[in-house]
Amino acid sequence: MTMADNAELESFRRQWREEVESRTKPITAGTSQQTSSRTAAPHPRHFPPTRHEAFARKEDEDGEAVVPSSQSDLVQGVDGLSLARPDDEDAFQSRTPRTEPKSALEHFERAVEKEAEGNLGDSLQHYRKAYRLDAAVDKEYRNKHFAGAWKKTTQTATSKEPTKPTSDVKPDIVPTSKLITSFFSFPIPPAEPLFEGDPAPPCPIAHVPSEVIVEILRHVALTDPAAFCRMALVCKRFAYHFSHEQHIWKRICQGAKFGFKAMHYSFACDVHGNPEHRLEPLPRYTPFPTDIPVQLPSPLSSWSEVFHTFPRIRFTGIYISTVNYTRAGAASAYSNISWNSPIHIVTYYRYLRFYPDGTVIYLLTTVEPVDVVPHITKANVTAARATSRKQHQKSAQDSVTGPQDPVPPIALDALKRAQWGRWRLSKPESPTDSLEESGYSFPTKDKSTSTPDPRDLIIETEGIGAPKYIYVLHLALRSSTSRPVIAHPMAPNPSRNTKLVWKGYWSYDKLTDDWAEFGLKNDRAFVFRRVRGWGINY
Incomplete structure (x- = not known):
């Protein structure tokens, strides 16, 4: 590279910086001017006047946020430009910035590359990061890079076996609905004998009329819809009734135990859980009332689809958000080697338990779910918060669950920081709106309105340490992307409305009528987990 080339490159860099600075100055001034002229914040029942950064953040299937690149990254990329010849590959690769590995497998692959280059220091650093993130990362590396060789050996071994002649006749594919309809004439098969040659055990339900079987299935469905779904896998006769007895699904949808009559589209209590008293x-509101005739929404064809599609909150379990992030630890005072510095993996959890009366329990703690989830109840939270007022821990445990089943100290200490709150869903204009994938925009200063998303969930909780604060959580119901491992005609589809993704998190000061925004850089979505120990009586 000649001196003329260096001068030309420096001139280009200087002109680019001047152009970027001229573009960013008016934006900065406008932002500061807009920030200085603030108006009064709305009532905490509404949203703040500005959008949260989590609203525009895109997430992949694992919930990781995708952060867009800024202009400063573009300037740094221009500084790394060179005028090397195209055939000079080494110079080009040395100046091209490489993305830092994030997962354990990426760190392991980078460590192997560094070890092949002879850079043992960086290689050891990446090996340590990989094994801290995943102790079995070496198996994952072998499966990714050497599984092809294993498959070739197995294929050559099986190719030596004689192949069976295949016929050119393709079997007819019967639609699932037609296949299930043909199950009506199938009898209920008895259980197989325990030992070969013994008579089969009796099966009294095989001789029960269909009307009685439908009545039994109705009682099971109203008691626990999950048990009703599992009964469809018992035999073909139950699968037929599960699919065609839509009056059972309609009863579930209109019920107050699992259906949409238990959903709240306006706050039914205050932040502390006390019911609001009104003169009148x-x-x-309920999307499917029982006192008037209701019909299926046009996009759906059965009440079972309505139950699994419409946004609803589940009360038989808890919503958990697991947050993991890494931070660098302090280097040793007796060593100046950077690769010997520790890396800390921080993990904390957010818990949300909803109740049909409109209340919610919100907990942020580092205690793992197996230690605290079975004890998240209203009575335990009340007793745990009473112990923080200088009461004895033993008396609180005896008053909650009795001396035979006390609350562990680690769970009792975590429940002291639990917060009471209330929840509501966005009220749709019509039942059909619950199926639309419409976005929601916050109200602006000119009071422009837009159609709310029926999947939006609003939670208001009490503040920590000061009663003047109210925390507002804006979440949205989403569906899981996992697929069943075994394909079965009656196997349920991937669970819907089992995730709560973040759209915003704010703090509202009731005295100054001011809003403050919480950052959600590392936070992940809430995922529903059923707790069988709670039963179905909540």
Whole structure:
């Protein structure tokens, strides 16, 4: 590279910086001017006047946020430009910035590359990071890079076996609905004998009329819909009734135990869980009332699809958000080697338990779910918060669950920081709106309105340490992307409305009427987990 080339490159860099600075100055001034002229914040029942950064953040299937690149990254990329010849590959690769590995497998692959280059220091550093993130990362590396060789050996071994002649006749594919309809004439098969040659055990339900079987299935469905779904896998006769008895699904949808009559589209209590008293109680909204005739929404064809598709909150378990992030530890005072510095993996959890009366328990702690989830109840939270007022821990445990089943100290200490709150869903204009994938925009200063998303969930909790604060969580119901491992005609589809993704998190000061925004850089979505120990009586 000649001196003329260096001068030309420096001139280009200087002109680029001047152009970027001229573009960013008006934006900065406008932002500061807009920030200085603040107006009064709305009532905490509404959203703040500005959008949260989590609203525009895109997430992949694992919930990781995708952060867009800024202009400063573009300037740094221009500084790394060179005028090397195209055939000079070494110079080009040395100046091209490489993305830093994030997962354990990426760190392991980078360590192998560094070890092949002879850079043992960097290689050891990446090996340590990989094994801290995943102790079995070496098996994952072998499966990714050497599984092809294993498959070739197995294929050559099986190719030596004689192949069976195949016929050119393709079997007819029967639609699932037609296949299930043919199950009506199938009898209920008895259980197989325990030992070969013994008579089969009796099966009294095989001789029960269909009307009685439908009544039994109705009682099971109203008691626990999950058990009703599992009964469809018992035999073909139950699968037929599970699919065609839509009046059972309609009863579940209109019920107050698992259906949409238990959903709240306006706050039913205050932040502390006390019911709101009005002189004239307002009629409670429900998308499928029982006092008037209701029909199926046009996009759906059965009440079972309505139950699995419409946004609803689940009360038989808890929503958990697991947050993991890494931070660098302090280097040893007796060593100046950077690769010997520790790396800390921080993990904490957010818990949300909803109740049909409109209340919610919100907990942020580092205690793992197996230690605290079975004890997240209203009575335990009340007793745990009483112990923080200088009461004895033993008396609180005896008053909660009795001396035979006390609350562990680690769970009792975590429940002291639990917060009471209330929840509501966004009220749709019509039941059909619950199926639309419409976005939601916050109200602006000019009071422009837009159609709310029926999947939006609003939670208000009490503040920590000061009663003047109210925390507002804006979440949205989403569906899981996992697929069943075994394909079965009656196997349920991937669970819907089992995730709560973040759209915003704010703090509202009731005295100053001011809003503050919480950052959600590392936070992940909430995922529903059923807790069988709670039962179905909540």
